[in-house]
Amino acid sequence: MARVYNWQIGREMSYWYPERRSKKQFAAVFDTNKCIACQTCTLACKTTWTSGKGQEYMLWNNVETKPYGFYPLGWDVNLLEKLGAQNWDGQRYAGQTIFEAAQAGERVLGWRPDDIDYANPNVGEDDCVNAVDRGAYFSGVHNSWFFYLARICNHCTYPACLSSCPRASIYKRPEDGIVLIDQGRCRGYQECVKACPYKKTFYNAMTGTSEKCIACYPKIELGMQPQCFVNCIGKIRFAGWISKPENARADNPIDFLVHVKKVALPLFPQFGLEPNVYYIPPLNVPREFLVQMFGPNVDGALETYRNAPRDKDLSGLLTLFGSTELIVAKWKRVEEQIMGYDDSGREIIRVPLREPTHVRQAFDAARGVARTNIS
Amino acid sequence: MKVRDFVLPAAVFFAATLAGCAKKEPPASDSEVKAVFEKTLPSTVEDKIWQRAPLHTAKLLLQDMVEPRLMQASTSFVRVQSVTDGRNIAFRLSWNDATVDDVPGPGRFGDACAVQLPASTTADVPAPQMGEEGRPVEITYWSAIFQAVVNGRKDDISAIYPRVKVDHYPFEAPSLKPGSAAQQEMAKRYAPARSLGNPMAGPRKVPVQDLLAEGPGTIRQAEKSLSSGSGKYSQGGWSVLLVRPLPGGIQAGGRTQAAFAIWEGSHQEAGSRKMRTVWIPLSLGSAK
Structure with missing residues (x-):
């Protein structure tokens, strides 16, 4: 095992391979507060990539209701229980990562779902914590809660799938950090399925190999965001590139949200993979639950997010979510205008901080009809 | 000794010997x-x-x-x-x-x-x-x-899960003639390991x-x-x-x-x- 630095847990840790970061790292920010679990992302992915034989129950992208939704069943709670105490000492994780907690003979602490665990992708959907009494109404305090968690492969800096493969069939592309399973080399041992804590590698019984989210790399190579991003109805997703914290640039949208504003947080950073999908945590969910899921910086992230209406830069950048199919590598706000630029510096999108409001008269005198405002 | 007393053990012994011959270690x-x-x-x-x-x-x-x-x-x-x-x-x-x-x-x-x-x-x-x-x-x-x-x-998945119900495979659309070059080409696209010639993927x-x-x-x-x-x-x-x-x-x-x-x-x-x-x-x- 090598020693590598994982900034998300604020310390060095053990990993199967030495630290070798990609030239660029694919990353994303998901705003959980905007997700309505319409599953359009799931279908966009499904119809693009997993309509083949053996992929019937395979969802590279899924949206589950937390805390009672899981795909596959119990993917997170099973591992959380195995991992034991996960305490933080400020910004430094004091517990063990899944690499450090690996049992004898294993490279990673993991578990392997049964086929039946994939059979109910909508288990727990819309189930909320605490019963809602008859006649209950909202009075400013959320006594009952759930939220939607959209998930894809995290294209981790330290992928557990990659480290677990005994024949190195999984690789991380040096040019963009996307993690792929070599379909010509994989022999279907399912070690990666056991090792990935997010359970985002899947065994295909018809091809005898494991398969996973490819971050729509043919689109990425053309400077475009993946299918699940551009089809998102709620515009909750934003794809781009992330830097190491010490190299963060405020004009890089992902860096700005993750490193500068610290409003978007990694999913289960304590597992130790340095996952590269970052979540703006949901409001109105008990703090303890969020800290376990997103780490110790939940309070700050939520405060920043609540203040977004008064923060023109943050709210400005959030308006770029879902505004273009292209990847915004750089951004700038000038007064009430937000501009997005591609890798070459070409302006690819310009949006107003606030859309102009038009009030339509209820009666159209020109046509002699009354109109109803529907949205 | 009656004949019957001799024949039965002899038959058992003979049969056992035959069986032993057939299953020679x-x-x-x-x-x-x-x-x-x-x-x-x-x-x-x-x-x-x-x-x-x-x-x-x-x-x-x-x-x-x-x-x-x-x-x-x-x-x-x-x-x-x-x-x-x-x-x-x-x-x-x-x-x-x-x-x-x-x-x-x-x-x-x-x-x-x-x-x-x-x-x-x-x-x-x-x-x-x-x-x-x-x-x-x-x-x-x-x-x-x-x-x-x-x-x-x-x-096929139905051989593993007999009650499975699959709505549709794009490469089995009615517009594609089964077994045609176009249909085979499309089927490969949905099985990357097979199209790369991975021996795990068949056909076998x-x-x-x-x-x-x-x-x-x-x-x-x-x-x-x-x-x-x-x-x-x-x-x-x-x-x-x-x-x-x-x-x-x-x-x-x-x-x-x-x-x-x-x-x-x-x-x-x-x-x-x-x-x-x-x-x-x-x-x-x-x-x-």
């Missing part, structure tokens, strides 16, 4: 695998030739040298017999197994076995753990999952694979598929026939080494999680 070979010379190689695990081929019982060890390791022993020994015709060599491997595991799926693994030989016969052999860099080993691998498909199980005509390795984790498909074989489950165990060409530099009357591995599917064994032997001397008989 092959001679034992404790120290090595002896490949007897035959003009014709056996074509099944039941071939009568096997009654003449010495039986070597090889103790199986945990693969606990490289991660991921097998930490809990499963199959304890494999019985090995061998026959050569001077060009090819046949192995008959049999081992006890309480369960038939031949269905693939998430968390499901197939029973399997393999024979390993040094790619070239020299005075010393490469490391028994799948050879070493520059000193490859040749592996003939048999899988119960492959065998089930060769035996006629449909290569034989239940064995010819593989090469130069150390743990380096297994790859041999340039040519030359091996054949078949496996059969009966009486609480598998019997598998593997036939392959003799490796380079060895001929009838020569000596080399062989190693064997067994994977127990119900124990979630695959890849490096297996029971294996050390190198075992292999002597080849010759025409008298």
Whole structure:
């Protein structure tokens, strides 16, 4: 095992391979507060990539209701229980990562779902914590809660799938950090399925190999965001590139949200993979639950997010979510205008901080009809 | 003594002797695998030739040298017999197994076995753990999952989950003529491993694979598929026939080494999680 630095847990840790970061790292920010679990992302992915034989129950992208939704069943709670105490000492994780907690003979602490665990992708959907009494109404305090968690492969800096493969069939592309399973080399041992804590590698019984989210790399190579991003109805997703914290640039949208504003947080950073999908945590969910899921910086992230209406830069950048199919590598706000630029510096999108409001008269005198405002 | 008192025990003795003849135990070979010379190689695990081929019982060890390791022993020994015709060599491997595991799926693994030989016969052999860099080993691998498909199980999800209901596969759209070039091309697009020619992905005509390795984790498909074989489950165990060409530099009357591995599917064994032997001397008989 090598020693590598994982900034998300604020310390060095053990990993199967030495630290070798990609030239660029694919990353994303998901705003959980905007997700309505319409599953359009799931279908966009499904119809693009997993309509083949053996992929019937395979969802590279899924949206589950937390805390009672899981795909596959119990993917997170099973591992959380195995991992034991996960305490933080400020910004430094004091517990063990899944690499450090690996049992004898294993490279990673993991578990392997049964086929039946994939059979109910909508288990727990819309189930909320605490019963809602008859006649209950909202009075400013959320006594009952759930939220939607959209998930894809995290294209981790330290992928557990990659480290677990005994024949190195999984690789991380040096040019963009996307993690792929070599379909010509994989022999279907399912070690990666056991090792990935997010359970985002899947065994295909018809091809005898494991398969996973490819971050729509043919689109990425053309400077475009993946299918699940551009089809998102709620515009909750934003794809781009992330830097190491010490190299963060405020004009890089992902860096700005993750490193500068610290409003978007990694999913289960304590597992130790340095996952590269970052979540703006949901409001109105008990703090303890969020800290376990997103780490110790939940309070700050939520405060920043609540203040977004008064923060023109943050709210400005959030308006770029879902505004273009292209990847915004750089951004700038000038007064009430937000501009997005591609890798070459070409302006690819310009949006107003606030859309102009038009009030339509209820009666159209020109046509002699009354109109109803529907949205 | 009445005649009846004599006839009955005599009949029992005679029948028992006959049964013994029909199920003649092959001679034992404790120290090595002896490949007897035959003009014709056996074509099944039941071939009568096997009654003449010495039986070597090889103790199986945990693969606990490289991660991921097998930490809990499963199959304890494999019985090995061998026959050569001077060009090819046949192995008959049999081992006890309480369960038939031949269905693939998430968390499901197939029973399997393999024979390993040094790619070239020299005075010393490469490391028994799948050879070493520059000193490859040749592996003939048999899988119960492959065998089930060769035996006629449909290569389709409905063969694994009989009640499955699939709405639609894009490559089976009514607009595509089944079996047409356009339809085949589209089907490949939805099975990347198959379109890349990954031998795990099928289509499959034989239940064995010819593989090469130069150390743990380096297994790859041999340039040519030359091996054949078949496996059969009966009486609480598998019997598998593997036939392959003799490796380079060895001929009838020569000596080399062989190693064997067994994977127990119900124990979630695959890849490096297996029971294996050390190198075992292999002597080849010759025409008298």
